[in-house]
Amino acid sequence: MVDVLKKEHLTEIDVPAFLDETIRLGVKTLPYARFLNAEEEQEQIKKDERTRNGTPGIGIIFETQPDGLHIIDVVPDAPAALGGVRTGDLVVAMDGNSLIGASNTDIAKYAGGDVGVPLKLTLLRGAKRQRLEFALVRALIKPRPATAKRLPGDVLYTRMDNFPEPAIGDYIDAVQAERKKGAPIKGVILDLRINGGGALNASIGITALFSGRNQTAMVTLQRDDKTQHRISTNWPDYDLPVMKGQDPLAPLQADDWWRNVPLIVLVDGQSASAAEATAAALKDLGRAKLLGTPTYGKGMAQTGTGTRDGTYVVWTYARNLRPNGCPMEGYGVVPDWIVLPRKDADMDGVLLGYREVDIPRAAYASKLTPDPFADVRKERQRLRDQRALAKLDASKSTPLPQKEFASDKDWQLKQALNALAGKPVQVTQVNPRFMPAQPACIKLNN
Numbered sequence: 035m036v037d038v039l040k041k042e043h044l045t046e047i048d049v050p051a052f053l054d055e056t057i058r059l060g061v062k063t064l065p066y067a068r069f070l071n072a073e074e075e076q077e078q079i080k081k082d083e084r085t086r087n088g089t090p091g092i093g094i095i096f097e098t099q100p101d102g103l104h105i106i107d108v109v110p111d112a113p114a115a116l117g118g119v120r121t122g123d124l125v126v127a128m129d130g131n132s133l134i135g136a137s138n139t140d141i142a143k144y145a146g147g148d149v150g151v152p153l154k155l156t157l158l159r160g161a162k163r164q165r166l167e168f169a170l171v172r173a174l175i176k177p178r179p180a181t182a183k184r185l186p187g188d189v190l191y192t193r194m195d196n197f198p199e200p201a202i203g204d205y206i207d208a209v210q211a212e213r214k215k216g217a218p219i220k221g222v223i224l225d226l227r228i229n230g231g232g233a234l235n236a237s238i239g240i241t242a243l244f245s246g247r248n249q250t251a252m253v254t255l256q257r258d259d260k261t262q263h264r265i266s267t268n269w270p271d272y273d274l275p276v277m278k279g280q281d282p283l284a285p286l287q288a289d290d291w292w293r294n295v296p297l298i299v300l301v302d303g304q305s306a307s308a309a310e311a312t313a314a315a316l317k318d319l320g321r322a323k324l325l326g327t328p329t330y331g332k333g334m335a336q337t338g339t340g341t342r343d344g345t346y347v348v349w350t351y352a353r354n355l356r357p358n359g360c361p362m363e364g365y366g367v368v369p370d371w372i373v374l375p376r377k378d379a380d381m382d383g384v385l386l387g388y389r390e391v392d393i394p395r396a397a398y399a400s401k402l403t404p405d406p407f408a409d410v411r412k413e414r415q416r417l418r419d420q421r422a423l424a425k426l427d428a429s430k431s432t433p434l435p436q437k438e439f440a441s442d443k444d445w446q447l448k449q450a451l452n453a454l455a456g457k458p459v460q461v462t463q464v465n466p467r468f469m470p471a472q473p474a475c476i477k478l479n480n
Contacts, residue, residue, distance in 0.1 A: 035288075036049060036052070036053070039052075040276070049342040052344075053410055053474075054069070054071045054345065055244050057069050058071075058238075060345065061349070062218035064349065064350065064396060065334060065350050065393070065396075066322050066332075066334060066336050066345075066348075066350050067336075067347070067348055067349045068348045069345065069346070069347050069348075070315055070345060070346040070347075070348075071344075071345050072343060072344030072345055073204060074346075075177060075312060075340070075344060075345060076102075076208075076344075076428065077347040078346070078467060079307050081132055082174070084157055085177055085198050085199065085200075086177075086198075086199050086200060086275065086276045087174075087176070088174040088175055088176040088177070089174070089175055089177075090146075090147060090151075090172045090173070090174060090175070091112075091145065091157075091172055091173070092112060092113040092114040092117075092119075092170045092172060093108060093109030093112020093113055093114045093152055093176040094107075094108055094109070094114045094125070094173050094174075095107040095108070095109070095434070096125065096223070096342065097436075097437065098136075098138060099227070099249060100134070100337070101124065101134055102124050102125050102126040102133045102134055102157075102158075103121065103124070103125040103133055103141070104122075104124055104437070105120070105121055105122065105123045105124070105125065105234075106121060106299050106435075107121055107161055107181075107437075108120065108121055109147065112153075112173065112175055113170040113172065114168075114170060115169055115175050116171045116340075117169075118168065119155065119157070119173070120159070120172075120478055121156070121437075122159075122160075123157045123159050124157055124158045124159075124163075125155075125156070125157045127155070127156035127329075128141075128144040128145060128153060128154065128155060128156075128158050128159060129144060129154050129158075130154070131144045131154060144304075147172050148172065149172055149173060149174050149404065149437070150170070150171060150172065150216045150379065151171070151172050152163050152169055152170065152171050153169075153171075153172055154168070154169050154170075154171050154299045155167070155168040155169065155170060160289055161265035161354050163219040163270045164320050176200070177198050177200050177204065177292070178204055178208075179194050179195045179196050179197070179198055179200070179201050179204055179205075179232075179316020180192065180193065180194050180195075180204045180205035180207075180208040180209075180242050180378055180394065181193045181208055181274075182208040182211070183212065184212050184215060184216060184219070185440075185451070186222065187451070187454075187455065188216070188217050188218065188219055188220045188221075189220060189222070189223065189451060189454055190209065190212055190221070190222045191225065191440055191447070192205070192208065192209060192222060192224050192225065193221065193224075193225040193439065193440075194226060194240070195224070195228075195229060195235075195436075196229055196230060196232045196309075197229070197232030197236040197237050197240075197308040197309065197312075197352065198232050198233060198236065199232075199233050199236060199275060199276040200276050201232065201233070201236040201239070201240070202236055202239035202240060202243065202272070202274075202277075202282050203276075203282050203397045204278075204281075205240060205355055206243070206282065206286070207275060209222075211309055213291075219295060219425065220295075220296070220298070220454070221295060221296040221298070221454035222295050222297050222298075223298050223299075223300060223447065223450050223451075223454070224240075224296075224297060224298070224299045224300070224322070225299075225300045225439060225440075225447075226300060226309040226310075226313055226403075226444055227300050227301060227302040227305060227326065227433075227434070227436075227439065227446075228300045228302065228305070228306065228317075228433065228436055229304070229305050229306070229308075229309035229313075230304065230306045230309065230459050231306050231307025231310075231332070232307070232308050233260065233274060233308065234252075234307075234311065234335065235271070235272045235273065235274050236272070236274065236308060237251075237276075237308035237309070237312045237315075238251045238252065238265055238267065238271055238272040238311075239272035239282070239283065239435045240312050240316075241267055241311075241312055241315040241316060242267035242268070242271075242272055242283055242284070243283055243292055243334050244292055244297060244316060244321050244322065244444055245267055245292065245293065245315070245316065245319045245321045246267065246269060246293045246321065246354055246423065247267055248267065249264070249267040249315075249357070250264055250265070250266060250267075250357045250478070251266060251267050251271070251311075251315045251357065252264075252311055252315060252355065252356070252357065253266045253354075253355040253356075253357070253359070253478055254335055254352040254353065254354055254355070254408070255352060255353045255354075255361075255364055255476075256351065256352045257351070257352075258389070259353075261414050262355075262462060262479050263352070264478075264479075265387060269281040269283070269284070269296065269462050279419075280363065288367045290448045293321075295439060296315065296454055297321060297322040297323075298314075298322060298323050298324075298450045298453055299313045299316055299317070299322045299324050299325070299446070300324075300325055300326050300446055300450060301313050301324055301325075301326040301327070301329050301367065302326045302329070302342070302433060302434075302446075303327055303330055303366075303376065303384065303385075303387045303388075303389055303433065304321055304329050304330060304433055305326075305329040305330060305367075305388075306329065306330035306332045306390075307330075307332045308332060309329070310329035310330060310331070310332070310333075310350060310362060310366060310367050311333075311356075311362070313329065313367050314356040314357070314362060314367045315356065315357055317370070318356050318357040318358045319357060321370065323369075323370045323373040323453065324367065324368075324369035324371070325368050325369050325373055325446060325459070326369050326371075326372075326373055326375075327369065327372060327373070327375065327381075327384055327385065328366045328367065328368050328369070328372075328389075328465035328469065328470050329362075329367045329393055330366055330367055330368035330389050330390055331362060331363060331364050331366035331389050331470070332355055332362070332363070332366070332404060332418050333354045333355075333361050333362025333363035333364070333390075334350045334352070334353055334363055335350065335351060335352040335353070335354055336340045336349065336350050336351065336353065337349065337351045338440050355476070355478070358475060359475045359476045359478045360475040361471045361473050361474075361475070362390065363399050364407050364410075364470075365391075365470045365471065365473040366389065366390070366470055368469070368470060371443060371449065371453065371459050371461050372462050372463050372464060373385050373445065373446050373449045373459065373460065373462060373474070374445055374446070375433060375434040375445065375446060376434060376445050377445045378430065379430055379445075380426065380427070380429065380430040381431075381464055381468075382417075382421075382431070382441055382468050383421065383426065383428065383430065384431045384433075385464065385468040385469065386414060386418055386421070386431070386468065388432070391407045391411060391414070391470070392415075393412060394411070395407075410471060413467070415478065417467075417468070420442060421455070434446070449461075
């Protein structure tokens with residue numbers, strides 16, 4: 035076909051570029067696979083380095099809305115925090131460029147810049163929309179996926195936004211800083227809601243941190259569905275380049291607090307991949323109770339390889355099994371306590387939120403292996419269509435936004451605090467047909 039096009043096409047064809055794009059279009063239809071050309075691969079390498087070492091910026095975490103950037107968090111000790119920017123501020127301009135209705139591409143262009151280069155923010159504050167101007171100088175902002183704060187009753191609320199390579203060390207630092215501030219911590223809440231995952235080894239490290247050595251954190255099941263690979267909580271099963279060969283958990287082995295402190299993990303339908311693997315492992319190992327709603331259900335592992343021409347291909351090579359031998363792909367992890375994200379939430383609508391099980395199978399997938407979720411997918415869509423015709427209030431089934439986590443509106447956190455205090459947890463009774471099916475689990479090799 036390429037030879038025909040080279041000879042017969044009206045114009046000359048850039049064959050390498052043509053083949054790159056052909057491969058890209060085919061690969062993107064496979065689950066979690068992707069193709070990077072040589073230029074994109076170099077940019078990805080740079081991006082990974084920035085994730086490990088830091089990115090120039092001012093240290094704000096925001097949600098993009100039509101009226102500007104709503105700041106939901108400010109990185110401590112970063113230029114924005116030191117300059118007086120607060121959570122809840124609304125950024126409407128950067129360097130005089132309006133952010134009202136701006137695209138993510140525009141925002142990235144305005145916000146980008148090197149360390150030491152100033153950035154002028156125009157923002158509105160409070161109910162009266164007080165207009166303020168800030169001149170901030172960009173600094174190297176290192177990734178801080180973990181936060182921790184002490185709650186009444188000496189309970190430590192900890193949150194992980196994702197699982198980048200530095201996640202383990204960052205989480206340990208955040209927790210240890212709060213432990214030093216007062217009385218002994220009596221319980222920990224690990225919030226993995228709206229956590230889409232990241233580096234799987236970072237997930238294994240967090241599991242090892244709380245469960246200790248010599249445990250099975252996960253088992254991968256490869257193409258023939260017979261080859262099992264056990265991933266343990268022992269070093270170096272959670273090694274990552276950022277660690278430079280040093281086990282970050284080694285200094286904590288004498289501190290039994292990590293293995294004994296009561297632990298509750300918060301999850302929701304957007305807890306995916308490494309996040310739900312962490313939750314599943316801590317639950318199956320008997321180390322934590324889970325509270326919230328069923329997780330997303332991404333239970334597949336990816337790998338990749340480079341080619342001689344500098345391109346890079348990523349593909350799915352294995353299924354991830356929980357320590358109890360159950361798959362997560364399409365099923366997710368069901369919490370011990372099923373709790374509404376809001377006190378008045380529509381749980382049926384919450385459970386019909388988009389998950390792994392809703393992703394259509396590639397049209398050319400093997401016909402020899404039946405699609406285990408075909409009927410489930412059709413039924414979930416039928417129920418969604420039924421609800422749309424009934425014109426139900428969709429706002430009551432939306433996920434709790436991150437800016438409301440750990441606030442008075444966080445119903446799931448309130449129930450987690452009740453559980454740690456030995457008080458009743460207000461769970462939700464759900465219709466079984468809205469829940470994930472029971473997975474077929476296998477016996478793991480010793």
